[in-house]
Amino acid sequence: MNQTQTNLSAIARDDVADLARGAAILGTGGGGDPHIGALMALEAIERHGPVQLVAPADVPAQAAVFSIAMMGAPTVMVEKLPAVDQFTNAVEALATYLGRQPTHIVCMEAGGVNSTIPVVTAARMGLPLIDGDFMGRAFPELQMVTASLYGIAASPMSITDDKGNAGIFTTVSNLWTERLARAATVEMGASAIVSLYPMTGAQAAQSAVAGTLSLCVRLGRAVRQARADLADPVAQVARELGGRVVYQGKVVDIVRRTTAGFARGEATFQGVGPDLGTVVEMSFQNENIVVVRDGQVVATAPDLIIGLEADTGEPITTEGLRFGHRLALVVAPCDERWQTPAGLDLVGPRYFGYDIDPVRWNTH
């Protein structure tokens, strides 16, 4: 990740479209359609003004940091628009339970709609938003955050639905938080809003992946400007992320299955251009997890595996994959902490059920 770039000091109206597209890129196939999230963020900023961004290192050590995220199937959100009250309700339910009012809002997952929901929440609550997240991308389960690597507890957590139901969980492990929250989410209609990992400013500074909201805006801007300049948007995305284009191909087959609340499947590609004659199979579980070219594993989670429309650089989510789609696959390095043994236990290919060693973006 290009940390030398200047980060933003606020997210204003004109940043929202770039933020949403960049969030879809970091979504690595998951995180859902960013359009809804962008519309809600625009409306909130128009009403309440720009949202101040604070670097994790600049958050006071004793700050009360509250996160906000959507849990469940992002595809449901398109049909069942979340009431924006739900976001503030989730934060307030947890604040009441803890007897502590939030001083900062933070993003858990800088991918897809979960990049814009904290913007909406911070705008509505008039609070600063921390420029960072705890994945540096999207992952499907709530224990898959850098905060887990520092022993920060996911619970107490709150969960709310669009009907007015709410819950608080206190659990013995972050994996149990995931299990109970997942069960409640499924019952709430496959989509819920959660506030979890309540932490201090010091904990946030230590554990967050810094600068990822600014990175989203830069990524979105890079695509937009490359299009305007008739340059190559895919190459710009790879450059911004410090990664590379590993493949160009057309979708020739897609198998999908929805199991235990996740969208799993495989997409098969036939190479085009420099990759003519080669075949890629990409496996996904909400997010893209493994890329195999001609029988050889060339990329795995936790590195970022990003499918972009070859001509426009538009990020393609796994549910948007269609037969005949021409995609470029970009692979980029994840936050270094994910490549530690503890990180790989949480988000390596074996956790997702693939009996293969993790492969890093620059190996092949």
Add this chain to the structure above:
Amino acid sequence: MNQTQTNLSAIARDDVADLARGAAILGTGGGGDPHIGALMALEAIERHGPVQLVAPADVPAQAAVFSIAMMGAPTVMVEKLPAVDQFTNAVEALATYLGRQPTHIVCMEAGGVNSTIPVVTAARMGLPLIDGDFMGRAFPELQMVTASLYGIAASPMSITDDKGNAGIFTTVSNLWTERLARAATVEMGASAIVSLYPMTGAQAAQSAVAGTLSLCVRLGRAVRQARADLADPVAQVARELGGRVVYQGKVVDIVRRTTAGFARGEATFQGVGPDLGTVVEMSFQNENIVVVRDGQVVATAPDLIIGLEADTGEPITTEGLRFGHRLALVVAPCDERWQTPAGLDLVGPRYFGYDIDPVRWNTH
């Protein structure tokens, strides 16, 4: 129900076995093996002394009444003994959330293990126990209580498991409390402890089915004494409940299926003695719901449909039904409030999926 009988002022060591057997009778096929509950109650009373019983009408209007119950598959309890700490933990979790300490413990369901769990909890917490419940029997879902008929909310509620996980739900309806608590229970391993319907003494006095814990003890005692006197225990149970023996037969077929966390099925009987030559089919969903004799519906929920071993009067739960078992079926009147239109909406045969009109115990 025979309300003219004297109720108990306390539950002592020597009452526990009778209480447990009577609770299995009011369990109407559900509520699980009362043996485990009896062992826990014995241990608690030996350690903490007898549990004081208070009639609902004698509870101070401003009392803080907290309930305690097991939710889920009672069969699981036999393999996974609940830690008794879980009962007090559930009450204390709700008390902390509400900022109000309990003055009285109450039973939600006077059937099966849920009759003895409140005895254990009251003994451990040194609190009086209300002599009553909110079903007058057992029912499978948590909104199926007389409290619902008075608009008393099931939530805020607490839920705990044997691992140390806990949750609080606040919901928009008692049906939603059931849905979210059921999902959490399934995830917690098909068995959880809940404290719900927090209410005042005035609400408890208004909505409870009075005297049902004393009734359990009387029922158990009636069976025990009839055996000692070489009298007919089945007839004694029918008399105590103001009901009648509708059938005597042998189990010739049982079909079971476990769906959505419930034990559903049908048992077929061939008549013996006075019922020789007749066939009965009894349908159950945790509890016994419908009895059909030679094609005619002779009993339905919400009336009590109780299977007793013909010779001994021992109550037989639906999971205990075996081929060749000789049973007497006793049908007895439920609390009158269940026979109102609102009551039948909650617990009539149509709610359980049988497209038939409710039939009352004294119709045929």
